[in-house]
Amino acid sequence: MPANFIQDLIDEHARTGRFGGRVVTRFPPEPNGYLHIGHAKSICLNFGLAAANGGACNLRFDDTNPTTEELEYVRAIEEDVRWLGFDWGERLYYASNYFEQMYQYAVALIRKGKAYVCDLSAEEIGEYRGSFTVPGRDSPWRNRGVEENLELFARMRAGEFPDGAKTLRAKIDMASPNLNLRDPVMYRILHARHHRTADAWCIYPMYDWAHGLEDSIERVTHSICTLEFENHRPLYDWFLDELGVHHPQQIEFARLNLSYTLMSKRKLLELVRRGVVAGWDDPRMPTISGLRRRGYTPEAIREFCARIGVAKADSVVDVAQLEHAIREDLNRRAARVMAVLRPLRVVIENYPEDRSEELEAINNPEDPSAGVRRVPFSRVLYVEREDFREDPPKQFFRLAPGREVRLRYAYFVRCVGVTKDPHSGEVTELRCTYDPATRGGDAPDQRRVKATLHWVSAAHALRGEVRLYDSLFTRADPEEVDAGRDFLDDVNPRSVEVLRDCRLEPSLAAASPGSRFQFERLGYFCVDADSRLGAPVFNRTVTLRDTWAKIERRQVGR
RNA sequence: UGGGCGGUCGCCAAGUGGUAAGGCACCGGUCUUUGGAACCGGUAUCGAAGGUUCGAAUCCUUCCCGCCCAGCCA
Numbered sequence: 001m002p003a004n005f006i007q008d009l010i011d012e013h014a015r016t017g018r019f020g021g022r023v024v025t026r027f028p029p030e031p032n033g034y035l036h037i038g039h040a041k042s043i044c045l046n047f048g049l050a051a052a053n054g055g056a057c058n059l060r061f062d063d064t065n066p067t068t069e070e071l072e073y074v075r076a077i078e079e080d081v082r083w084l085g086f087d088w089g090e091r092l093y094y095a096s097n098y099f100e101q102m103y104q105y106a107v108a109l110i111r112k113g114k115a116y117v118c119d120l121s122a123e124e125i126g127e128y129r130g131s132f133t134v135p136g137r138d139s140p141w142r143n144r145g146v147e148e149n150l151e152l153f154a155r156m157r158a159g160e161f162p163d164g165a166k167t168l169r170a171k172i173d174m175a176s177p178n179l180n181l182r183d184p185v186m187y188r189i190l191h192a193r194h195h196r197t198a199d200a201w202c203i204y205p206m207y208d209w210a211h212g213l214e215d216s217i218e219r220v221t222h223s224i225c226t227l228e229f230e231n232h233r234p235l236y237d238w239f240l241d242e243l244g245v246h247h248p249q250q251i252e253f254a255r256l257n258l259s260y261t262l263m264s265k266r267k268l269l270e271l272v273r274r275g276v277v278a279g280w281d282d283p284r285m286p287t288i289s290g291l292r293r294r295g296y297t298p299e300a301i302r303e304f305c306a307r308i309g310v311a312k313a314d315s316v317v318d319v320a321q322l323e324h325a326i327r328e329d330l331n332r333r334a335a336r337v338m339a340v341l342r343p344l345r346v347v348i349e350n351y352p353e354d355r356s357e358e359l360e361a362i363n364n365p366e367d368p369s370a371g372v373r374r375v376p377f378s379r380v381l382y383v384e385r386e387d388f389r390e391d392p393p394k395q396f397f398r399l400a401p402g403r404e405v406r407l408r409y410a411y412f413v414r415c416v417g418v419t420k421d422p423h424s425g426e427v428t429e430l431r432c433t434y435d436p437a438t439r440g441g442d443a444p445d446q447r448r449v450k451a452t453l454h455w456v457s458a459a460h461a462l463r464g465e466v467r468l469y470d471s472l473f474t475r476a477d478p479e480e481v482d483a484g485r486d487f488l489d490d491v492n493p494r495s496v497e498v499l500r501d502c503r504l505e506p507s508l509a510a511a512s513p514g515s516r517f518q519f520e521r522l523g524y525f526c527v528d529a530d531s532r533l534g535a536p537v538f539n540r541t542v543t544l545r546d547t548w549a550k551i552e553r554r555q556v557g558r
Numbered sequence: 559u560g561g562g563c564g565g566u567c568g569c570c571a572a573g574u575g576g577u578a579a580g581g582c583a584c585c586g587g588u589c590u591u592u593g594g595a596a597c598c599g600g601u602a603u604c605g606a607a608g609g610u611u612c613g614a615a616u617c618c619u620u621c622c623c624g625c626c627c628a629g630c631c632a
Contacts, residue, residue, distance in 0.1 A: 231626065265632095546594090
């Protein structure tokens with residue numbers, strides 16, 4: 001892992017002997033949604049720091065709010081962390097396992113006169129809190145006696161009061177410039193069934209009270225969290241110091257933001273619930289499961305996280321950075337294969353009708369050990385529609401009337417005719433001739449062609465479905481919404497395009513779900529879970545860099 | 559507005575008083591049976607202004623800008 005300010009701090013702690021040289025971190029997700037790429041940054045950081053310093057990293061579910069948390073989410077989170085390549089061993093914990101301990105800590109605070117039961121309503125608490133510029137006022141219940149508080153708190157736990165009737169609050173300072181210190185709520189009454197503790201509790205600890213205790217109980221040394229909790233650190237410090245328990249060092253870093261991507265769990269949930277996407281693992285989602293289904297590898301995600309660094313400045317990483325990481329990984333590892341997404345029929349007029357042959361193709365030019373395969377060639381082929389232009393613009397090197405190009409690993413062919421639909425005028429077929437002397441793709445006379453096209457033999461081709469993805473949002477920052485509009489208004493209407501009549505080279509017949517390929521000249525694709533034998537479905541993970549597209553965009557632009 | 563935290567190339571990000579790393583993106587070029595990959599080259603004086611110093615992105619002062627906080631969410 002590259003150096004960062006957190007590692008510097010750990011180094012300093014090692015020098016000064018704080019924590020006795022121990023390093024224990026934790027990844028503490030709330031099981032109220034699926035993990036996304038932003039969580040991956042945190043996972044890589046926490047597990048990475050632990051590994052780099054001979055420490056350990058806990059996986060702890062922060063399940064203090066039973067109204068939003070579910071078992072499905074804990075299962076998905078475990079799967080995603082494991083898939084990313086991290087192992088928590090026996091260190092799997094739940095905040096809910098500490099509820100009794102937390103309750104006892106709260107009693108201890110009451111005994112010290114540092115916490116009290118408050119009868120104010122939620123609304124009243126808000127009013128008493130004051131504002132940035134106006135100090136808060138003490139709750140009328142702030143000076144209840146210790147015994148009364150103890151009894152009331154016990155009765156809260158016993159279920160004697162309805163939801164919202166009372167809270168337990170820390171007695172700190174209603175005039176503090178830090179609003180988190182204005183007698184924050186520690187416990188609320190919630191008669192809700194918890195996915196792990198069932199009906200054992202009807203009071204649940206607030207995050208601010210619970211989180212620091214969880215870290216303390218687990219003897220965590222470095223509690224790494226995001227920037228917005230910086231304001232809360234003085235409160236955690238207060239709780240831990242009043243209790244006199246193990247006191248981890250909290251360190252805040254900037255969460256990951258990605259251009260054209262939403263990272264808010266609430267909004268991702270809404271996309272799922274409204275059916276804007278097909279589920280948490282929709283390949284357009286920035287979730288780990290979505291990226292996995294899209295064809296991303298854990299290696300690429302980890303490399304991405306390593307490269308973006310860790311710092312305290314708010315930032316938005318260009319999504320091109322993520323795409324670069326997966327291209328780089330797949331370029332090295334993915335087998336090359338030929339697939340025609342939008343088929344255009346080609347007849348090689350001088351190639352015998354009854355003949356076909358097999359040509360040798362390299363599986364991966366980046367990896368000689370991947371070997372070679374044979375692809376069938378015959379008189380009728382398919383090429384990509386966009387590889388032919390009747391009236392080619394400047395710098396378009398591909399097929400056009402009269403022009404010669406190379407069919408990859410096969411022959412040079414020249415376009416000698418174009419067949420069109422008499423009504424629509426649409427090109428329906430290309431008539432070509434081939435040069436038998438160029439078998440394999442080299443001309444003995446050293447003549448050159450400016451383009452090499454991918455192709456597939458019509459008679460041997462497999463049919464398949466290919467799903468092309470584009471970004472889910474049209475706006476670089478989907479969190480920013482124009483007045484009177486909704487973030488859903490910025491969903492890209494063309495975020496997915498399904499092509500159902502694609503032709504694939506026959507070697508793809510055996511491809512199993514999850515396997516990844518480079519479709520030559522097009523991009524990286526991954527077999528989707530919807531695939532069935534004889535009816536393969538591919539997701540486009542990412543396109544190849546496309547210089548021609550860039551040139552064309554420039555031409556159209558001016 | 560009170561408090562907290564930040565501002566180094568278009569986007570990330572090193573740098574911790576000695577004369578601005580790297581990655582992505584972009585622009586050129588080499589090579590090429592993927593207009594892919596690879597390779598070569600190009601692009602900043604550090605939010606601003608003062609000051610300290612032989613020397614400052616790094617120290618001091620003032621100012622400007624951005625983000626976070628007024629849930630019985632996390």
